Amino acid sequence: MSDLTSSFDHVIVGGGVAADMAARSIHEKAPAATIAILSADADGPVYRPALTKDLWHGEDPDPASQDLHTAEETGAELRTATSVTALDPAARTVTTAAGDTIGYGTLLLATGASPRRLGDGEDQRVAYLRTVADYRHLRDLVQDGTRVAVVGGGYLGTEIAAGLAHAGAEVTLHHTGRVILEHMFPDSITSHLTEVFEQHGITLVGGFRLAGIDAGEHLTLTAEDGRSAAADIAVLGLGAQLANDLARSAGLEMDGDSVVVDAQLRTSAEGVWAAGDIIRFTDPLLGDRHVEHVDHAWASGTTAGTNMAGGQEAYDYTPLFYSDLFDDGYEAIGHLDTSLEMLEVWSEDRSAAVVHYLDGEQVAGILLWNTWDSVPTAREVMAASRAGRLRREELPAQIAPGG
Structure with a gap:
């Protein structure tokens, strides 16, 4: 048996960035609340994008450099290598593979995904x-x-x-x-x-x-x-498989493989929230969608944690994603799908670009290729385009490539 106490104010299932941010939000809003983080991973929460980025290209290849120090900074009781095998929303308990039954006041599912x-x-x-x-x-x-x-x-x-x-x-x-x-x-x-x-x-x-x-x-x-x-x-790298077994077996409302959440990231079960890779949420620009990137985990974990501790914040956010490939890099929002019409705007020296992905007259996604500090503007451009306030011929003047 584990040495976890039998009940916590808040239990988080998962050990990634969404779990870390949820714990931080709970602790900030309710410092005296008890928090347990149950993670199947053998290691505590780290900044996971570094596993394919900075740890290979930077000066320090040690993954300890990416430790988020979640337990130390939030007071959460962190139990790694702990698989949760059952969720009972009616009893407000979870059961681990070791046979422990743990009670909760609120629960967050932030179980993420695993490689195919x-x-x-x-x-x-x-x-x-x-x-x-x-x-x-x-x-x-x-x-x-x-x-x-x-x-x-x-x-x-x-x-x-x-x-x-x-x-x-x-x-x-x-x-x-x-x-x-x-x-x-x-x-x-x-x-x-x-x-x-x-x-x-x-x-x-x-x-x-x-x-x-x-x-x-x-x-x-x-x-x-x-x-x-x-x-x-x-x-x-054959893609990812959502870790949704716990949600599905507990009878939570699903849309395909994703957990359905409301504007505050509550699931269909009382007292249960969800965040990160596993959810289907309403994007303010693009409607119902599913996203598997760290910015979404960061933002949704923050909102879910705040609401678990009594807040009523809406998850009103369009996530970005990014990558670095040798000396090139990019940030992007929305749908980068080459089956859509693409409007490319290049810098004079062809080193940087802004690519608009058009679904009819509306911008469905924007790629900022070697173009920085422009994501907020890109969101504004998408919003204006989708509201009919910005015509396609006006798009090239909105964001300067290489900015």
Whole structure:
């Protein structure tokens, strides 16, 4: 049995940024309240984006540098490596895999997501990157010249490939498309990124749909079309699977795989809130949507925690997302979908751009490529466009590329 007390004013299930921010908001609004954080991860909350960004490119590769110090700064009782297996909203209790039953006044589900895995078999040379333990494992495997096959040419796959190349690995990036990130960026940017990745020694292999991995003396990756590739290590970026089992088994209202929440991030169960990756919420600009990025976790965790402690704040926010790829970087809001019409505005030297993604006459998303401190303006542009106050011919003058 654990040494947790049997009941807390507030219980948070999950150990990411949303959990950290919720605990901070609760503690700020109700300093005397008792808080428990139950996390399945072996490590406490960290700034998780660093696992594919700063820890590979910065001066300090130790994940301890990204510790959020949640327990020390909020007074929460943090229990890591603790899986919650059942939620009973009527009794206001949760049950852990160890058999402990813990009562709560309010509960936050911030369970996030886990990597989609290839089959049931496990080999230590096949890695995923979601937790601190995953990062440590991958770091231990990589040496100068290690042949690494990264599978997945999306947001995380490209970041991981860039990080591994910086660490000295011999990287091949296998992806399903014609070019990397083709679902997000126009050809002007994807062609530039192709050159940049190749200049950093990364081999790009398109049209590669992974069918399986043979774990012999070396790993052999086989594509659906019969092609094969050898590697010492494979890192799979096959997308994420929402950790929604607890919510679903407790009978919470769901929309597909996502937990439905109201404007204050309350679920359909009395006393239960949800935040971060797992929720479907109402974006003030884009309506009902689901987002899996740290800015959303940060903001929704903050709002949920405030409301758990008695607040009545609406989650009235359009999250941003961002990435850095070698010397390039971007911030973005909304839908970056190349099936939409794209209006590109470039700086004179072609080093920076603002890309508007148009759904008819309305802006559905904005990419700020090497353009900084412009997210608030981008939100204003989207709002004005969607309200009919800004015509498409007026868009190029709204945000200066490279700002």
